[in-house]
Amino acid sequence: MSNRELAPGPDDPGPPSTEEIETVVSTPEPRTAVVTGVGAPRGIGRVVAQRLAADGWSLALLDVDTAGVADFTGQVRASGVQAVGIATDIASEISVAAAFEVVDAQLPPVAGLANLAGVACPTPLLELTVGEWDRVLGVNATGALLLTQHAARRMAERGTGRIVHTSSVTALDGGGTFSKTAYAAAKAAVLGLTRGGARELGPLGITVNCILPGPIDTDIMGGQLSDERKTAMAAGIPVGRVGQPADIAAVIAFLLSDEAGFVNGVSLNVDGGKHMH
Numbered sequence: 001m002s003n004r005e006l007a008p009g010p011d012d013p014g015p016p017s018t019e020e021i022e023t024v025v026s027t028p029e030p031r032t033a034v035v036t037g038v039g040a041p042r043g044i045g046r047v048v049a050q051r052l053a054a055d056g057w058s059l060a061l062l063d064v065d066t067a068g069v070a071d072f073t074g075q076v077r078a079s080g081v082q083a084v085g086i087a088t089d090i091a092s093e094i095s096v097a098a099a100f101e102v103v104d105a106q107l108p109p110v111a112g113l114a115n116l117a118g119v120a121c122p123t124p125l126l127e128l129t130v131g132e133w134d135r136v137l138g139v140n141a142t143g144a145l146l147l148t149q150h151a152a153r154r155m156a157e158r159g160t161g162r163i164v165h166t167s168s169v170t171a172l173d174g175g176g177t178f179s180k181t182a183y184a185a186a187k188a189a190v191l192g193l194t195r196g197g198a199r200e201l202g203p204l205g206i207t208v209n210c211i212l213p214g215p216i217d218t219d220i221m222g223g224q225l226s227d228e229r230k231t232a233m234a235a236g237i238p239v240g241r242v243g244q245p246a247d248i249a250a251v252i253a254f255l256l257s258d259e260a261g262f263v264n265g266v267s268l269n270v271d272g273g274k275h276m277h
Contacts, residue, residue, distance in 0.1 A: 039065030214271025
């Protein structure tokens with residue numbers, strides 16, 4: 001067989017034109033990702049926001065911690081990223097609605113939602129009060145609902161959007177040292193919201209997925225883990241370590257990307273193989 005370059009046949013489109021190549025590599029139009037749970041210095045939310053900023057997103061940064069969100073927003077802006085920080089109680093419909101009005105006025109259209117906000121609950125079942133139950137379900141489940149509704153209404157107007165929620169392996173195993181029944185129930189509700197949202201919003205061009213982190217070295221696990229505690233926890237994880245916020249950020253960055261358009265209704269364990277089912 002000859003090594004000569006063959007001329008394209010009648011059905012061969014040939015190499016792409018310069019115009020086609022430029023279309024493929026062009027910079028995406030300005031868009032905003034709403035990221036919740038950015039108040040804690042050692043939380044997942046801040047690392048996710050930094051990863052999305054590196055990917056070219058403008059950022060709406062939401063957290064109930066007024067000082068925390070203001071401090072982090074200043075850091076993000078100092079790096080040259082367009083960002084707005086808004087003190088928000090995601091369990092309050094009034095607060096969430098007001099936050100999205102600020103986003104509409106000051107940032108490009110909302111195309112992504114990364115919901116990292118959450119509260120843990122170490123209270124045993126027989127000691128759990130209705131008030132604490134309502135608080136945990138309010139932030140983790142009702143908050144996810146309100147964020148989904150307000151983000152999806154805006155995404156539907158443009159025919160595209162990506163929503164990623166955070167559940168937990170606690171929804172599968174019932175909890176452990178740091179979080180017990182109330183947290184497990186709230187995070188199980190997020191699984192249902194994700195699947196129902198994926199089915200209803202998919203026809204509108206919006207994907208809805210959630211991740212289930214395993215043990216991640218963050219403040220929600222009771223502060224910085226000691227080396228001894230990390231070693232003990234890693235013993236039950238096939239990859240041999242606890243997770244880091246960057247592990248979660250990488251997955252969320254993909255699920256919010258254009259390349260993830262055919263990924264919908266997925267509940268993805270990010271736990272080093274701790275839970276296989």
